[in-house]
Amino acid sequence: MRPLLRCALALALGLLLPAASLLAAPPTAPHMLSGELQGAPWRLDVPADWNGDLVMLAHGYEPVGVPRTTPMTANDSTATLLSAGYAVAQSAYASQGWAVADAITDMERLRQHALGELKRVRHTWLLGFSMGGAVTLASLERFPQHYTGGVSLCGANLSGEQIAADLLTTLVAFDYFFPNAAGLPATGLASHEAAVLPQGVLYQGIADALQRNPQHADVLAKRLQVAPDALAGTISLHTLVLHELATRSGGMPAGNLGVVYSGFGDDAAFNAGVQRIAPVPAALADVRAKLALSGALKRPLVVQFNNNDPTIVPHMQAVYPQMAAQAGARPLPHVLPPVGEGHCGFSEAQVVDALKAIQR
Template sequence: MRQVPLRGAVLAVSFALLAACSSTSSQPPAPPGLSPTPQSTAPRVDTGTLAGAPYRFEIPAGWNGELVVLLHGYEPRGVPRDDPWPADPATAIFLARGYAVAESAYASQGWAVGDAINDSERLRAQVVARHAPKRSWLVGMSMCGLVAIESLERHGAHYDGALSLCGANIPSARVFADTLRSLAAFDVLFPDAGLPGDGLADAAALPLDDPRADQPAVMQAIATAMAGNPDAAARLARALEVSPDALAGTLSLHVLLQREAIARAGGLPVGNRDTVYSGFGDDAAFNAAVRRYDADPKATAWLADTGNLRGTLEKPLVLRYNRVDPTIPPRYQSVYPAMAAAAGRAGHITVVSPSGEGHCAFSPEQVIEAFDVLVRTAG
């Protein structure tokens, strides 16, 4: 089956894939305001900026009266944006089924969870005021699987349900504890990697301001270091639940995420001063060797208001993961269902069987299959 390169897949490591996922729409640019394209059957398109966030809204010719708020995934800071904001590759899937689609680019790039929630909610309110859809749905990918869930927790009265595809469906604090774990582990296992600064986990390191050039360079340096000690690389891959072939890419992504978060928050948002690590072989020796970091209080406060999931949803949520995903490891998959169960909301969650190999590598049929489960569950 053909696969749709969801814009959420920018969380994947290849920036060639990033370019594919952020490609411009094949439709001609639409002027501000809802305007039909020359083809009578083509969607009507509205593009513009709302509170600093570019947006795109489309209504198909045979609109079914319902709205999908489509949430794209992680967009590295500094990546050039198209103007007007182009349709996500997944947009056509929902337009073909008769749904109107609203997409915010968010006012900022990087770990823009807070902006994604607020900007998408602002766009939804504008669409509702102008077009009064009968029902509204959230569909989030990758980082914005988390955004879809938190939006459902915060603004559930405005939505009928949410679908998280290939989502980082865990609290942001756990995301950054996980990135610190992987980077600190690399520094223990490859102490002579020859990387700039004090290793991959260095909290004082500068962000990757040119990710298209900087991240591949970091990835190559990591791969070179691991080639000199394949046994240590295999041990690290097992601990991180990724294949050895994907390990360098996963680590370089974690570098990108952590450094951007430090720059955004003004410090390291999660520390490891009292963390006891396991899964790296001789745990006592590992914990004695690993470098310890303290979280910055102001960064911790930022993180507490950014992707702070609680499990307290009141509407249906469907989760679908990929079978093999170097970005969203298997250990993430049980986290939010357990949180919802602890909050007494387990009945609101449906987990669809995993499909596709690679981050956000779903076919259109697999996307619609999961979305149809959501619609049926909502009734």
């Protein structure tokens, strides 16, 4: 997990500034407004040579408890987007963690506020990184009338139900290959005992277990499509996010009672021995309702990933384009070739290029 890149940005808390609307006349100097809308800090930056287009920038995962400063810190890509002529509005969201549901609401509220400040906007675009990719897709599906198009970069382009199921697979597979690992609860990574472990303790216990049995670690890395040296970080992140989803939804939002697994070596032994977990029905219903994606796009969408991303791995990357095709989306998402390395490893020029690709 790269805590200070676009995917996990510590955004800051601002106070609502006096109304200073950016009126129709072209600005003669850069402007920045910031404030708070129903618990969500926000900022709006407008360049001196504003081209009339607004980018609604959805940041990625921010761990619970990361300090926020005043005014909120701009996303890494803000300066480059401003240099390219775009106004940029961004919300810190009302809550931290896997805050997709809050973020969808907060971004729509901020969009309305930004239009009141800017007065004349030619086009409004969505641009999301990592978790913000899911925010971008959900916002495009729910509010197509408000956007010209969207871009998802290194995006977690999955419904809440599917991402919970993927994360649960990671946890029960680790427990199968590394039972009773020192420093970790005997009840497994999906248990309440694991949920309350400090993240550093959780990571170290996972890393130590992987080191003690490289053969099993290699099987797990290949099945999860993660490089061996990134495996401990991926498993600890998956544990953290699944338990956050459980906290938000009121219980375990995924289960594996009827799942037949493959790709874990001796699949018969794996399916016979892997821990089976039932979802909490109300929690499953909650993520289905609040974190749903249908694929039924009505606006252009550009999607781009990085090479060797340990967080959004290849099988996750293929999900939304397939969903959109099945839903008859028009137009279909345009998937650009992968660039850069790691999670959200884009250069600033590549971010602007992806935005310009959707305009073309």
